[in-house]
């Protein structure tokens with residue numbers, strides 16, 4: 765968990781946060797943009813939404829977030845919790861269809877000290893895993909950019925969520 769969710773990525777995430785400094789919150793901006801393909805939103809529910817991570821830990825890395833801007837896990841309503849759990853389930857199914865991972869990491873970093881790159885708007889991570897992938901993940905993390913692959917992946921995930929999400 766620790767290896768996957770924080771240390772070697774912190775520098776990368778910082779550059780992402782700095783780059784987006786103009787807007788108050790990258791997640792709220794994505795939600796407000798109205799262009800789901802450009803913002804990489806694959807599913808919008810009533811209380812929560814699903815976003816592809818622009819700088820993935822691994823191919824297919826998704827995030828599930830409340831629509832409401834909050835850093836406080838304890839402030840989440842039961843409706844928000846329920847919808848996020850439902851979307852995490854749909855995310856696992858969609859990724860299973862998309863790329864047949866062997867396992868998943870599911871987690872949330874609450875606060876910057878815990879490894880959250882963007883700590884003002886809490887988010888679940890769901891990361892598909894394959895045997896041996898940690899050997900090359902740190903290398904990939906330095907070179908990943910938004911690619912045509914990612915646009916293609918967005919299209920497929922969007923369609924899978926249309927079929928699978930029940931919110």
Ligand SMILES: [Zn+2]
Pocket residue numbers: 789790791792793832833834884885
């Ligand atoms: Zn926000």
